[in-house]
Amino acid sequence: MIPEFGFGIAILSFLVAIYSIVAAIYGATKKSPSMVESARRGMLLTFPLLTLSAAVLIYLLVNNHFEVAFVYDVTSRSMPTYLKVTAWWGGQAGSLLFWSWLLSAFASAVTLRKWDRDVEFLPWVVVICSVTLVFFLGMVVFYENPFTRYWLVNGNVEPHMFQPALATLFTPGDGNGLNPLLRHPGMIIHPPMLYLGFVSYVIPYAFAMAALITGRTDDRWIRLTRRWSLWAWLFLSAGLVLGGRWAYDVLGWGGYWGWDPVEIAAFMPWLTGTAFLHSVMIQEKRGLLKHWNMVLVIMTYELVIFGTFLTRSGVLSSVHAFANSPIGPLFMGYVSATLIGSIALVIYRWPTLRGETEMKSMLSREALFLLNNLLFISVLVICFVGVIFPLVSELLTGQKVTVGPPFYERATAPIFASLMFLMGVAPLSAWGNSTVKTLGRAMWKSAVLAGIVTVALFFTFTRNYIALAGFFLVALVLSVTLQEFWRGVRARQRAQNESFFTSLVRLMGRNRRRYGGYIIHISMMLMAIGILGIELFQTETQGTLAAGESTKIAEYNLVFKDVASWDNNDLEVNFTRATIQVYKGDQYIIDLHPRKDMYFSGQPMSIPGVYSNLQDDLYILLVDWQPISSTAATFKIFVNPLVNWLWLGSVLFLLGIIFTAWPDRDPAEETSRRSVTRNANQPSAAD
Amino acid sequence: MKKFLYAFAFVFIFSTFFTGLALAQSNVVTDDEVNAIAHKLYCPVCQNTPLDVCPTDACHDWREQIRGMIAEGKTEDEILQYFVDQFGDRVLSAPPVSTKFNWIIYILPPIIILAGAIILFRSLREWTTPKTIEAGLGADGSESSASQDDYVARLEEELKKQK
Structure with missing residues (x-):
């Protein structure tokens, strides 16, 4: 009975969402506020309904209802309760319901706001959110139903939602259990973060479409969704960072980012989202680029759907998996339909989206922001072609190919370097007008400083010219950005007679978006240090050591002590743990325990032994050992220089976004474009 | 300064050299030599996993095969070509430019x-x-x-x- 109840509620919310679409369109076209209100309430109703449906699913997961196919697939008796709950998004059917639930939560939150003077947007925002919700819920209801149960039909076990004739319910004794790789804390938070990011980008898209449909194409929609897109960006970024950390901790290849199609699927909307964050500022300050911002929001939305499709349809393992499940064609159909519809709307409103002012100089901040957009889109193009190409190749030529990290690294490295250079220049350029002369005057000190740093590194650290170019850019951006803080504080101090710290705090508090952005730039540079370190200077070695034998890598001496192996029947896993003493020179530092967990299901998992400091990570993997004697073992040892700057930068990055996105005390805060234009000739610290 | 650098480089090269020796002892072909080639190949079974880090038994066997081929004196290109002939272009990290389509x-x-x-x-x-x-x-x-x-x-x- 319980699964039927959960399924029934899901169907009900599906129908309510359809009603909301119809009612909202009717209400908007016939100018009937009561219909619009009814549609809004329908939208609000989907949230408690889906919460109930999800609660039923969680109930089934937690209480070992293995007769439900989804529960059987993702949980087992031995899993702790919290993992059973998080198994909700551990499989396809559950994660689609999770997606729908999040979307209805966000859509409800947005429809609850005071609409006052934006009331004409309301029905269309409801329509767009509901259409998206109907699409995802439709998949849950018709194709990927998490409530499907196993039935014994003529001696065969078959999954069906409702009892077939003459069938009896089949309840397996235990479930498959969640893939152990997915039991890492990072993996528990990482998917919801990505989904949160994905789902929250639906909101800006909904407002953009509402603006196009109603013809209110001024920058109101951007102001309304600015915070949404920042929070969406935060979640997506957090998802990416956590995914990287998870890969580093669990996947056992000493890296954090493998340019895997699944990673790229999440990275692509992040790229357009980042471009959007920058280009909306041009529209807000200068009234330019309205077409382009629309296009970026549309692209982000479509990439979100496309990313879900890539990771969920099985198309990545084989194009033919695509044809076997109805999910793939449905996603493609939905993406094509919404894309064509949105672009048609943009073209229809093209004349009203014209810029309000002209651009004055190719070095103005808006021109540099455009360049930034071009670079982000270039990375997107490379990623998109790289992900799509193997599929197209398999489809058209029958030849499977791999597009691996070397392709992406070579193609994107110069673009990332250009982006870093822009980060060093753009903060110094002014809205409206800048010249080589003004820029040069603002930049030369930082450039000289970065040059000195680079020369110092040349003599002390490395002669790798790529690394030197990278570190030059890092130093340049850090210097320029910190100088911006310094200049702002000094200006305040002169005017206000405050202490340095009061000035700094007030300065940042008053211009959170500007200084939050700078914090994010600084964090990007810290991450760049880490990435340069591990990508260019990683050393690795692999070999077999007998007990008591030692080996050396970089400046570490490693002594292999012993290796032990034991079963843990509760967790259904066999642990093999080695002990390695780490010395730096003769100085004993720490014992490391690289581990190999072999789950009874046959899934192996390598847990590295890691010694971390700001200089590098000593990262040891247990590759193999002699099962009988246990006196010799094979290790793979990495020294990853500077990699912890990547993690430090990641933390600062997320803090920077939170600082920027944190709600204002006064939500009606508006930046006046006029005051900015008046000051447009000076690189002012007050915008 | 320069002297120090040379000394550093000297120690560095020798330490890596001896690391190789120490780890090599039992085998003529070191794991590092195998991995250097395996890293350029992609597991023909698993998606997007370089052969040097793939944990499956099949990949273990393929690495041993590489070791054997190195011992026979085959060059890196020959070994890569062997795997391409066996499993197709997908074992390479990027599509080869040998076909127009790529x-x-x-x-x-x-x-x-x-x-x-x-x-x-x-x-x-x-x-x-x-x-x-x-x-x-x-x-x-x-x-x-x-x-x-x-x-x-x-x-x-x-x-x-x-x-």
Whole structure:
């Protein structure tokens, strides 16, 4: 009975969402506020309904209802309760319901706001959110139903939602259990973060479409969704960072980012989202680029759907998996339909989206922001072609190919370097007008400083010219950005007679978006240090050591002590743990325990032994050992220089976004474009 | 300073050398030599996993095969070619340019990016050109005239480049 109840509620919310679409369109076209209100309430109703449906699913997961196919697939008796709950998004059917639930939560939150003077947007925002919700819920209801149960039909076990004739319910004794790789804390938070990011980008898209449909194409929609897109960006970024950390901790290849199609699927909307964050500022300050911002929001939305499709349809393992499940064609159909519809709307409103002012100089901040957009889109193009190409190749030529990290690294490295250079220049350029002369005057000190740093590194650290170019850019951006803080504080101090710290705090508090952005730039540079370190200077070695034998890598001496192996029947896993003493020179530092967990299901998992400091990570993997004697073992040892700057930068990055996105005390805060234009000739610290 | 560097390099090279020796003891071909080649190959079974880190038994066997081939004196290219012949192009980290079709992936992104850049610079020019005369109506007269000169010079340069 319980699964039927959960399924029934899901169907009900599906129908309510359809009603909301119809009612909202009717209400908007016939100018009937009561219909619009009814549609809004329908939208609000989907949230408690889906919460109930999800609660039923969680109930089934937690209480070992293995007769439900989804529960059987993702949980087992031995899993702790919290993992059973998080198994909700551990499989396809559950994660689609999770997606729908999040979307209805966000859509409800947005429809609850005071609409006052934006009331004409309301029905269309409801329509767009509901259409998206109907699409995802439709998949849950018709194709990927998490409530499907196993039935014994003529001696065969078959999954069906409702009892077939003459069938009896089949309840397996235990479930498959969640893939152990997915039991890492990072993996528990990482998917919801990505989904949160994905789902929250639906909101800006909904407002953009509402603006196009109603013809209110001024920058109101951007102001309304600015915070949404920042929070969406935060979640997506957090998802990416956590995914990287998870890969580093669990996947056992000493890296954090493998340019895997699944990673790229999440990275692509992040790229357009980042471009959007920058280009909306041009529209807000200068009234330019309205077409382009629309296009970026549309692209982000479509990439979100496309990313879900890539990771969920099985198309990545084989194009033919695509044809076997109805999910793939449905996603493609939905993406094509919404894309064509949105672009048609943009073209229809093209004349009203014209810029309000002209651009004055190719070095103005808006021109540099455009360049930034071009670079982000270039990375997107490379990623998109790289992900799509193997599929197209398999489809058209029958030849499977791999597009691996070397392709992406070579193609994107110069673009990332250009982006870093822009980060060093753009903060110094002014809205409206800048010249080589003004820029040069603002930049030369930082450039000289970065040059000195680079020369110092040349003599002390490395002669790798790529690394030197990278570190030059890092130093340049850090210097320029910190100088911006310094200049702002000094200006305040002169005017206000405050202490340095009061000035700094007030300065940042008053211009959170500007200084939050700078914090994010600084964090990007810290991450760049880490990435340069591990990508260019990683050393690795692999070999077999007998007990008591030692080996050396970089400046570490490693002594292999012993290796032990034991079963843990509760967790259904066999642990093999080695002990390695780490010395730096003769100085004993720490014992490391690289581990190999072999789950009874046959899934192996390598847990590295890691010694971390700001200089590098000593990262040891247990590759193999002699099962009988246990006196010799094979290790793979990495020294990853500077990699912890990547993690430090990641933390600062997320803090920077939170600082920027944190709600204002006064939500009606508006930046006046006029005051900015008046000051447009000076690189002012007050915008 | 330089002496120190040389000493450092010396120690570094020797330490890595001896690390190799210490780890090699039992085998003629070290794991590092195997991994260096395996890293350039992709597991023919698992998705997007380089052969040197793939934990499956099949990949273990393939690594042993590489070890055998190195011991036989085969070059890296021969070994890579062997795997391509066995399992197809998918074992390589990027599509080889041997087929015309694969050229698409190397040519398409630059074309799109270039097209984007051209569109961007054309639009920028279109937006900026009519403003030349009014440009720099700032408070500071000398500043704006200087910037205007700069600006005109840069425009000229842009035009020259276009031709």
